[in-house]
Each structure stands twice: as structure tokens, then as C-alpha cells.
Amino acid sequence: MADHSHEHHPELGFWRKYVFSVDHKVIGIQYAITGLLFLLMGFCLMMLMRWQLAYPGEALPILGSLFGEDKMPGGIMLPEFYNQLGAMHGTIMVFLGVVPLAVGGFGNYVVPLQIGAPDMAFPRLNMMSYWVYLMGGLVMVASFFVPGGAAQSGWTSYPPLANIASSGQTFWLLGMVLLITSSLFGAVNFITTIIQLRADGLTFFKLPFFVWAQFVTAFLLLLAFPPLEAAGFMQLMDRLMDTSFFMPSGLVVSGEVLQNSGGGSPLLWQHLFWFLAHPEVYVLILPALGIVAEVIANNTRKPLWGYKSLVYSVIFLGFMSFIVWAHHMFITGMGSFMNAFFQTTTMIISIPSVIILTALIFSLWGGSIRFNTPMLFAVAFLPMFGIGGLTGLPLGLSASDIHLHDTYYVIAHFHYVVAPGTIFGLFAGIYYWYPKATGRMMNETLGKIHFWGSLICMNGIFLPMFVQGMAGMQRRLYDGGSIYAHAQETLDLHLMIGVSAWLMAIFQIPFIINFFLSLKKGKAVSENPWHATTLEWAAPSPPPHGNFATEPVVYGNPYEYSVPGADKDYSPQFEPTQTTPPPGEAEAQPAGG
Amino acid sequence: MSEAIPYTVDARPDTGLNNVKIGIWLFLASEVMLFGALFAAYILLRVGADEWPVGSEILNVPLATLNTVVLISSSVTMVMAWASLIRKDFGKYRLYMGLTILCALGFLVIKYIEYSSKIHHGYLPETNTFLAIYFTLTGLHGLHVVGGAAMNAYLWGPGAKMWKTAPQQFINRVEASGLFWHFVDLVWIFLFPVLYLL
Ligand code: HEM
Ligand SMILES: [Cu+2]
Numbered sequence: 001m002a003d004h005s006h007e008h009h010p011e012l013g014f015w016r017k018y019v020f021s022v023d024h025k026v027i028g029i030q031y032a033i034t035g036l037l038f039l040l041m042g043f044c045l046m047m048l049m050r051w052q053l054a055y056p057g058e059a060l061p062i063l064g065s066l067f068g069e070d071k072m073p074g075g076i077m078l079p080e081f082y083n084q085l086g087a088m089h090g091t092i093m094v095f096l097g098v099v100p101l102a103v104g105g106f107g108n109y110v111v112p113l114q115i116g117a118p119d120m121a122f123p124r125l126n127m128m129s130y131w132v133y134l135m136g137g138l139v140m141v142a143s144f145f146v147p148g149g150a151a152q153s154g155w156t157s158y159p160p161l162a163n164i165a166s167s168g169q170t171f172w173l174l175g176m177v178l179l180i181t182s183s184l185f186g187a188v189n190f191i192t193t194i195i196q197l198r199a200d201g202l203t204f205f206k207l208p209f210f211v212w213a214q215f216v217t218a219f220l221l222l223l224a225f226p227p228l229e230a231a232g233f234m235q236l237m238d239r240l241m242d243t244s245f246f247m248p249s250g251l252v253v254s255g256e257v258l259q260n261s262g263g264g265s266p267l268l269w270q271h272l273f274w275f276l277a278h279p280e281v282y283v284l285i286l287p288a289l290g291i292v293a294e295v296i297a298n299n300t301r302k303p304l305w306g307y308k309s310l311v312y313s314v315i316f317l318g319f320m321s322f323i324v325w326a327h328h329m330f331i332t333g334m335g336s337f338m339n340a341f342f343q344t345t346t347m348i349i350s351i352p353s354v355i356i357l358t359a360l361i362f363s364l365w366g367g368s369i370r371f372n373t374p375m376l377f378a379v380a381f382l383p384m385f386g387i388g389g390l391t392g393l394p395l396g397l398s399a400s401d402i403h404l405h406d407t408y409y410v411i412a413h414f415h416y417v418v419a420p421g422t423i424f425g426l427f428a429g430i431y432y433w434y435p436k437a438t439g440r441m442m443n444e445t446l447g448k449i450h451f452w453g454s455l456i457c458m459n460g461i462f463l464p465m466f467v468q469g470m471a472g473m474q475r476r477l478y479d480g481g482s483i484y485a486h487a488q489e490t491l492d493l494h495l496m497i498g499v500s501a502w503l504m505a506i507f508q509i510p511f512i513i514n515f516f517l518s519l520k521k522g523k524a525v526s527e528n529p530w531h532a533t534t535l536e537w538a539a540p541s542p543p544p545h546g547n548f549a550t551e552p553v554v555y556g557n558p559y560e561y562s563v564p565g566a567d568k569d570y571s572p573q574f575e576p577t578q579t580t581p582p583p584g585e586a587e588a589q590p591a592g593g
Numbered sequence: 594m595s596e597a598i599p600y601t602v603d604a605r606p607d608t609g610l611n612n613v614k615i616g617i618w619l620f621l622a623s624e625v626m627l628f629g630a631l632f633a634a635y636i637l638l639r640v641g642a643d644e645w646p647v648g649s650e651i652l653n654v655p656l657a658t659l660n661t662v663v664l665i666s667s668s669v670t671m672v673m674a675w676a677s678l679i680r681k682d683f684g685k686y687r688l689y690m691g692l693t694i695l696c697a698l699g700f701l702v703i704k705y706i707e708y709s710s711k712i713h714h715g716y717l718p719e720t721n722t723f724l725a726i727y728f729t730l731t732g733l734h735g736l737h738v739v740g741g742a743a744m745n746a747y748l749w750g751p752g753a754k755m756w757k758t759a760p761q762q763f764i765n766r767v768e769a770s771g772l773f774w775h776f777v778d779l780v781w782i783f784l785f786p787v788l789y790l791l
Contacts, residue, residue, distance in 0.1 A: 121612045122616060184623055187619070188616050188619045189616075191619055192612050192615045192616050195610075196612050196615065222619060222623050222626075223623065223626050224626075226623045226626035227626055227627070227630035229627055230628075230630035230631045233729060233733065234631075234729060237718060237725060237729055241718045241719060241725075241728075242719035244719075244722060244725070245634065245638070245725060245726075263638070263721070265638065265641055271637075272630055272634070275630070
């Protein structure tokens, strides 16, 4: 273990300190800021789409002329451009926004602190993973400016369409390869750090739940991403070397038979893609769950209900997520045996999710809850994620999926999980750890405006989509379904969704103001403003390079709130108490897991 | 440099492992998934194909056999290099590591001969799906050989300075590089029968 970690560090120059830093906290903040910017960008793309859906074929005032004749002639959006917006919105949100913010940002910043480590196990690898991520992101975004524009085949890049799409698709693939490499570096680093750098006395079952969530997430990234990388190589070969891994023979495009060598299988791509992309949804959600657990325990002033069941559930979830991927492929004609298998595993994987959600709800029971901004976001996460999860069940049953597949119902379902779900969790985390990272509190009033506005608008956006989807409106439609007779009655909802989305944008402004204003004007705080129990609150706010003034030692469980007989309502892990002997004496638990 | 964390050469008592070893094993796990996916693709494509060429009729089996021997020998010399360091015999280390690198270069030269004769005969990735997967798998494997050889060359040359300053850390690095090298070897041992013989 690192025992020389608290020597004085020489002053570093500006570049070393803030740009090419190896400090996990700086890298975490770099990741978080970049991720937030990409979220904003993905959001803007979506706003353009919503304009087109609310007013199909009408010119976009003022902004429209900015995009040029090849994208929006006369301010009217071309279908190709709509497809680019859709594909890039999905890709940017998932791979450049949420995951970097949740794993790269929060994981990097919080995990070493919560386990009492001075840094990550491989600091330089950590720095590299950020820069490779940034490069991947830039390659992705650059694709808007190549001839033919950005990728148009959705965030799933399904062949054969993706194979014959314009050169933006090649950029998409190259960007993905870089992003995969970056998350591979990150995953190796996280797992090694959590196994090796835990403070004295911090056994696996004393880890905060957030660390567990990041641990499982890292395994998912490590093992699920490489198959997509392999698939990406193959699609690159298909596009650049005229191979036909994913191209069936005799494909007719624009009236002509394609001259490729044939014999490939578009379904092969789907298998490889979803083998990543299903675990990926847990990569999106688990860190947020971890944050919500931290915030709830802290603000109910009670231990988390069923800590061990939470941990076992999240491990089981990680395992199962590798054998459910083909529930995205029920209507590809895999056959009823395969459908039955994947339907069953999908139903099984919903069990741990329900256990986790239930445990978090029980954790609220009987607490004297403090409703500060992080807590509001964390509490709102529960029903939103609940709606998202429950509406997933009909999609996991192959019979009902036939009707719902690729409709707005799907869009609504997964957005409930990732937008009011995950993103609320991430907001909770920002408000919760902001004082640790900056030494100042964020403003509560602005925070509450941000929260209530977002909560209402989110539902205004996504609830109507369930209705549209059940009415049969397909996703990825440039005209929002107006050519479909059966969808007519739900078309009006597009307007409501659009208005909600614009309001939603407005309600992010207080957050942005708050974020910057509080850096200077926020109330200054000491180490532990929330009276929390986990290790990160033992470090100064903000923590210096190397983190802790003295190497922390862990005595108790992570969430010892309101311990009977204690003199205050919380006993931090890092303070010895009468009830828990120091480590080494009564340490019967083996460090394994 | 990483100022915050001094490099730890010792195993953590309760896990019994040092950081680098965990890191390299995790990396190899992801590599298994990478090549596993390509092998799975190979199987799926082959099972779904109307006809599938016999590898031995298109590819050069004797050359590939030679390459197998070269690569297995390099794994042996790699172990010897590491073992020499344990026995504190730096001269022997240089020798065996040098041989390992030479074997890697030999492998690449033979591969180059194979590739160029394929291309010369008009056997290109686009010719059929078998050749497509052949070029993809062996190409990716070849890149791994290049990477491993570069790493070893670094440890043979400039990286070897560390032997004076931090011998245990250096041994750990050589060991990690060796584990990677054995993995590259192992992949080839799968590739050879699957592509050339079956
Ligand atoms: C408030 C925020 C958001 C709104 C209003 C929104 C809206 C939309 C809309 C209108 C579509 C297009 C559906 C279609 O093509 O018919 C879409 C697609 C999508 N969104 Fe979002 N979205 C939001 C946030 C997110 C987030 C946070 C994520 C992921 C983390 C995400 C991931 C996706 C994906 C993967 C697609 C599918 C793209 C495709 O079809 O290729 N979105 N979203
Ligand atoms: Cu799934």
C-alpha cells in the first residue's frame, strides 16, 4: 500500500496542474465538464429535431439559415439532416455525455476519495483515457462537416444501411474505436484501484454503495465493449475494403444489385452491437443508482436499508446483463426458442433492479428527511426510474414487443430511464459533491427552481410519447408520423412535447448560473458540510493533490447514521466509536468479494 | 510523473497481488472478449455460408507452421528473459529479450511474405468472406505482435535503465509484458488451426 503518499508535492506548472494533470480529481473535473458540454450539445440537436416534429416541413426562424443549403435549404430541414441529428443525438448523449460524466467524472473524482486512496492506481493511464475520449468526441463531432454529413444510421449503426452510408459513418466508427479504447483504460484503472488501494480496514462489505456500483460498471465496460470494437473493425473493413461481413448477397440499392462479395449477415452486427449495448444501459444507470443511494442515506439520516442485498443485486445484475442482449432482436426472426430464452433471462434480470429500487424506497421509511436540492433529485429519481423500468417489461416480452418495437413507446421507456432517471441522479451528485470539489455550497433557491422545472418538463416531454407509441407512431420518422392514418390522433402531442422541451431548456439556465456563481459566491464550507459518514468527507474541501492529510483508517460501516447511544446523529467510517473496535482486532471478515 | 502514488512493487497483503499484475490480467480479459467476438463472428459466418473454402487450399500451411514454431520459441525466450532477471543476470536478460524481439520480427517477415503472395494472386479481403475474416483476424493479431515487439524493444533498450534504479519494478514490467506476449502467442495457436487447417 502507498505509505509515502503524503509527502510534500512540488508546485506544478499550469499545464501540468490543470491540463495534462495526473491527479484523479482534475481528470474527474475535466471529464465532468466535457461530459456536461456534450450533454448540452446533444440536447441542442434534439431541440432541432423537436422543431421539425412539431412543425413538419416548416422553416425554422432565424436559426435555420445558419445551417446551409445542404442541411436546411431555406431553413427547412432535409430528411437526411434529421437522420444525422437523431443518430448523433443518441451517440453523443450515451457515449459522450452520460457515461463520461457518470464514470469518468463522478467515478474518477469520488471513488479514490471514498476508498481513502491518494489517487488512482495508474494515474498516467487515467490522464490518457481522458485525452483519448476527447479525441474520440472530436472525431464524432467533426463528422458533421464532412461531405454527406454525419452518421445517419442511428446510434445503433445497423447495416446494411450503415455500410453504404456516406463518409460520416466512417468517422462514427473511428470515434467509437477511440471511445472504446478510452473506456478500456478507465475500466482497468477503476478495478485495480478498488481492489488494491482501499484504506486500512476498508473491507469489501464496508465499501460505500457508490463504489460498488462503479466496480460493477467497470467490469461491464471491460468485457462488453471489446465485442463492439471487433464489430467496428469489421464494419470499417466493409466500408473501406469492400468486404461483406454484414452485407447479404444480392442486395439491391437504388435499383442496382450491389457488387459485394456477399454471404455476410446483418444480424451478426446486431448480435455484436447489443452484446455491448445492453450492458451499456447498466453502465448508464448504475453510477446514478450509486449516487442516489449515497444521497438518500445521508439525507434520511438512516443506514441504507438492506445494504448487502443492494450489493448482491448489483453484482447479479452485472452478470445477467451479458445474457439478455437479444431482447432487442425479437422481431428479427431468431425463432421462438431463442425468443423464449431471452425473454426469460430478461424477466430474471428485472428482479435485482426491483430489489434495488425497493431497498432505496424502504430507506426513506421513518427517516427525518432533509429535502435539500440533492435529495430532491435523488427522491425524484425513484419514481422516474420506476416508470422507466416497469414500462420496459412489455418490451421484454416478445409478444407485446411485436407491437411496441421501434415506436415512440420505446423512446419514452428508455428516456425515462436515462433522462429523468440517470440525469437526475447525476444532478443529485453534482449538488451533493460540489462543496467537496470547490469548498463552497451551491445556491438552494436556484437549485430548487432547477429541480421543479426539470421534473415537470421532463414528464411533459416523455409521458405523451407513451401514448404516441401505443398508437403506433414509429420512431426515427422525419415527419413525426403524419403519413400514418393510425397515428393522426396523437400528432397534436408533438406540440406539447416541443413546448415542454423548450421550457426544459430554460430551466437549465438557473443550474448553469448556479454552477458558476457558486464558485465565487457560494457559502464556504469545511470538510463535512452534510454531516456524512463516508471517507471522502475526511479530506479537506477541496482536497489537495494526494487527497488526505493523514492516511485514513476505516472503523465502521459506510452508513452509520443515528446510531443509538452515539453523541451525534452520525458516526463517520473514519472515526473510532465505542461500538466498533479498530481494524485488526475483531476483523473476522475476510477481504474478498 | 505520478507524484501522488509512489509505485508499489509489493503485493497488497490481503489480495496477494501487485497493481501491474491485476492491470495486465484485466487487460487480457478484455482482449479475450475482443478476439472471442471475432471468433464467434467467424463461426456464425461459416455456419451461415452456402459454401466455405478449405483454408489449406488457399493458404500456405508450411509457412504458417514455421511461424507457429517461431512464435512458440519466442514465448520460451521471453520466460528465460524474465527468469534471468530474477537470477539477477542482466546480460542473459539482454540476450533472451533480444532473441524474443528477433523472433517477433521473424514472424512479421514471414507474415509479410504470406500476405504479399496472397495479394499478388488476387486473394483480397473482398474476394470472399473467408479471406475477409482471415485478413481481419491475422491483421489484428499482427498488430498485437507489433505492439508486443515494440514494448519488448523498449524494455530491452531505454526502458532497461530501470534495472539500476528500481529492479523489482522492472521485473514486474517484464513479467507483464511477458504475459501479454504469451497471450499473443496463444491467440495464434487458436488462429492457426481455425484458419489454416479446418
Ligand atoms: C431531455 C432530454 C432528451 C430529450 C427531449 C430527448 C429526445 C429524443 C428524441 C426526440 C429522439 C428521437 C426519436 C426519433 O428519432 O424518432 C431521441 C432519440 C434518442 N435519445 Fe434522446 N432525448 C433526451 C435525452 C437523452 C439522453 C440523456 C440520452 C442517453 C443517455 C438519450 C438517448 C437517445 C437515444 C440513444 C436515441 C435514439 C437515437 C436513434 O434512434 O438512433 N436521449 N431522443
Ligand atoms: Cu437490453
